[in-house]
Amino acid sequence: MEPSPLTQQARPSSFQPKIVRLYEDLFAVDNEEDLAGSDGFWGEFFLLRPDKVPLEKQLETLSPEDLLSLQNETQQLFKRAVHCVRLGKSPSDEHALDTLTVFLGSVLTKRYTNPSADIITVLAGLDDVDAVFYEFANAIEGTIRAGGPLEDRTKAIDVALSLTSGAYQTSLVSFFTHRDLFPALMKYINDSEVPEQVFKPFLLLGLLANYNKFEFRNPYRLRLEDFVNESAIVKIIQGLGVSCSQSRDYYVAVQEDIAEGWTLSNALAYLSLGLLAPAKVPMPALPKADEIKEGFAILPNPSAAVLLGAYDFTIANKVFCSHFLTCPVNPRTGEAPLSAFLSFTSYTLHHAYRSPRATLYGQLDLLILRVIIEDLILCKVLFNLEAPLSIRLCRQRQPLLPATAKPRPAAATILDILVDTINHNLRRNLDLPLYICTLNLVHRLLSYVTLTRTKLSYHWSLLWQTLLSFLRFLSTYTASFSSQDPDVILLIKPFLASLALAVTAGDTFLPDPAAYDDLFYKLVETGEYLARFKKAFEPHLTQLEANTSPNGSTTAPIDILLQVATHYHDLVEEEKGKGRLGVNASPREVSKVIRAGYETLRLPAMDGLDRWDRFREGEERSLLKRIARVAVDDTKRVLGVSR
Numbered sequence: 001m002e003p004s005p006l007t008q009q010a011r012p013s014s015f016q017p018k019i020v021r022l023y024e025d026l027f028a029v030d031n032e033e034d035l036a037g038s039d040g041f042w043g044e045f046f047l048l049r050p051d052k053v054p055l056e057k058q059l060e061t062l063s064p065e066d067l068l069s070l071q072n073e074t075q076q077l078f079k080r081a082v083h084c085v086r087l088g089k090s091p092s093d094e095h096a097l098d099t100l101t102v103f104l105g106s107v108l109t110k111r112y113t114n115p116s117a118d119i120i121t122v123l124a125g126l127d128d129v130d131a132v133f134y135e136f137a138n139a140i141e142g143t144i145r146a147g148g149p150l151e152d153r154t155k156a157i158d159v160a161l162s163l164t165s166g167a168y169q170t171s172l173v174s175f176f177t178h179r180d181l182f183p184a185l186m187k188y189i190n191d192s193e194v195p196e197q198v199f200k201p202f203l204l205l206g207l208l209a210n211y212n213k214f215e216f217r218n219p220y221r222l223r224l225e226d227f228v229n230e231s232a233i234v235k236i237i238q239g240l241g242v243s244c245s246q247s248r249d250y251y252v253a254v255q256e257d258i259a260e261g262w263t264l265s266n267a268l269a270y271l272s273l274g275l276l277a278p279a280k281v282p283m284p285a286l287p288k289a290d291e292i293k294e295g296f297a298i299l300p301n302p303s304a305a306v307l308l309g310a311y312d313f314t315i316a317n318k319v320f321c322s323h324f325l326t327c328p329v330n331p332r333t334g335e336a337p338l339s340a341f342l343s344f345t346s347y348t349l350h351h352a353y354r355s356p357r358a359t360l361y362g363q364l365d366l367l368i369l370r371v372i373i374e375d376l377i378l379c380k381v382l383f384n385l386e387a388p389l390s391i392r393l394c395r396q397r398q399p400l401l402p403a404t405a406k407p408r409p410a411a412a413t414i415l416d417i418l419v420d421t422i423n424h425n426l427r428r429n430l431d432l433p434l435y436i437c438t439l440n441l442v443h444r445l446l447s448y449v450t451l452t453r454t455k456l457s458y459h460w461s462l463l464w465q466t467l468l469s470f471l472r473f474l475s476t477y478t479a480s481f482s483s484q485d486p487d488v489i490l491l492i493k494p495f496l497a498s499l500a501l502a503v504t505a506g507d508t509f510l511p512d513p514a515a516y517d518d519l520f521y522k523l524v525e526t527g528e529y530l531a532r533f534k535k536a537f538e539p540h541l542t543q544l545e546a547n548t549s550p551n552g553s554t555t556a557p558i559d560i561l562l563q564v565a566t567h568y569h570d571l572v573e574e575e576k577g578k579g580r581l582g583v584n585a586s587p588r589e590v591s592k593v594i595r596a597g598y599e600t601l602r603l604p605a606m607d608g609l610d611r612w613d614r615f616r617e618g619e620e621r622s623l624l625k626r627i628a629r630v631a632v633d634d635t636k637r638v639l640g641v642s643r
Contacts, residue, residue: 019048023058026073029066042080046092050099059106067107067122077103078123079132085156086139088148097143097155101162105639108166116170133172137179145184150197153188157200158639164207165635168628173211181208182223186232189239195330198239199306203635206309210628214621224316233320236313237327241337243306244344248392251347254295255287257395296351302634304348304361308627310341311364315371315617318378325372325381325410336389342413343392345369349421350394352434359434360627362421366437369414370615373444382411383454389413399423402459411445412458418442419466426473428480432487433623436494440612442467443494446501447610449509460510461518467499468526475529478536489540494612499523500557501609503564513595520568520594521587527565534558560603571597 112118388407
């Protein structure tokens with residue numbers, strides 16, 4: 001028998017997908033073969049299912065200089081992929097979209113010497129950039145609007161997110177302002193089947209609406225102002241609620257903070273009958289302090305970037321705000337969107353001090369609330385007793401907020417969040433912008449209840465205790481504040497106005513005389529620190545008085561607080577001198593003196609304490625630009641996770 005002419009080759013240790021070999025051939029720096037010009041190569045390239053991980057690794061090995069030297073290959077890849085998307089033939093169009101998401105995500109994150117020019121050279125070439133990118137924008141818009149299955153349309157949104165987040169500091173995003181994606185995104189949202197599918201189009205809308213919005217009239221912002229499709233708005237709000245619930249759950253996963261409820265075992269143990277209690281279910285091991293710290297340091301999760309779109313919709317569209325405040329409970333999550341947003345806000349602000357990123361998202365949450373609270377019609381909804389909400393608040397660090405079992409108006413929850421923010425972010429190097437945002441909201445809420453004479457059921461004593469403790473903090477660490485810092489006056493203005501407003505008009509919103517007595521008692525206790533505060537911040541207080549309008553108060557708020565504290569201090573000392581009070585008078589005895597002293601207390605007219613300046617977006621330009629940059633970086637992380 002003649003031997004076979006065929007020889008058996010050794011079996012390879014692992015098989016390499018053909019598409020991976022095509023990646024290596026295409027991006028080989030020393031490859032002299034012109035693959036980019038071969039129609040057969042590209043036909044096979046987009047017919048094969050892409051392997052995202054090897055493609056990303058292959059691109060990561062290339063430096064910006066390598067990509068510029070491979071510009072013929074990269075330009076052909078981009079142009080051919082766009083052509084496949086525009087033709088819409090399956091499966092090449094799906095494969096082209098997946099390839100573009102990874103390709104743009106890798107190429108656009110490189111550090112180029114001349115970012116705009118170099119990126120254009122890598123993707124399209126300086127001569128063809130307009131034609132190529134107009135075709136790209138049209139292909140993406142057409143796929144999002146009517147590209148068949150929702151999965152394929154989602155991939156087109158991923159491509160748009162990849163370009164927008166990667167090229168946010170270049171002029172390439174302007175092609176999406178010339179080719180309006182808003183109708184396509186709204187159609188996608190209307191066609192969505194579950195709230196989770198709203199996340200990516202709304203995230204993209206938020207980035208596009210913020211692109212250079214302080215430099216020109218952003219068309220997406222104009223679209224938001226005119227949008228009245230209530231079905232799409234409700235779907236956006238439901239999707240926002242689900243995103244907030246999921247983002248909040250990341251905090252809970254690091255450290256569970258639900259208070260242990262009543263059980264038979266607890267009751268028997270309390271009565272020293274623990275032996276009769278049923279066996280306890282073993283508790284899971286608690287995480288270590290270092291693990292908890294590391295877990296909180298990376299939060300909020302990147303999905304928080306969706307709040308950027310929520311801010312723009314809130315400031316631009318009152319229909320959105322109205323539905324946001326009244327949207328019913330989602331049966332899947334058991335939370336109304338507003339409840340989920342406030343819950344997530346509570347956790348974000350509770351841990352805002354852990355990173356500048358967390359602080360920026362916390363300030364964004366406060367800006368959203370400020371826009372709502374400054375509208376009297378919307379603010380009235382927050383105080384609506386007929387629409388109470390059950391909202392989970394963060395209780396992961398002492399001091400804990402009081403546990404409330406019953407649903408409450410949203411305004412009470414917002415006050416709790418503000419109190420918690422003040423208590424848990426105190427640092428010697430105080431984050432002035434965060435505290436300015438927080439105290440502005442406290443002042444506006446107190447102004448509303450004073451104006452409308454709303455008797456809100458709330459633990460007011462906690463608010464006074466928090467504000468006066470903050471005054472002690474400011475008086476003690478005055479040296480940490482620069483006398484030239486213009487933000488200091490923005491901090492003390494709403495702070496002192498809130499306290500003075502409570503003292504002069506507390507009877508309009510406090511539930512009973514005892515609550516009013518408690519405010520005065522706490523103020524008398526703080527008398528020494530009031531004097532120290534006035535001395536420490538005298539230059540700023542002088543400037544504040546000089547800036548007071550002619551129609552405003554003629555007496556400074558700090559002088560009103562000092563007058564009240566001095567009045568009652570003198571009365572207490574007088575009673576001690578007459579032997580009616582001991583050296584160490586009890587709180588009850590002091591309270592009696594306070595009630596008796598109302599007759600001799602003379603407070604000047606304090607017109608203007610409830611006035612505030614309406615939010616102007618241009619004044620927060622620097623802050624909003626920093627938030628947008630953080631949201632752009634988080635969008636890149638979202639795409640990295642989805643890959």
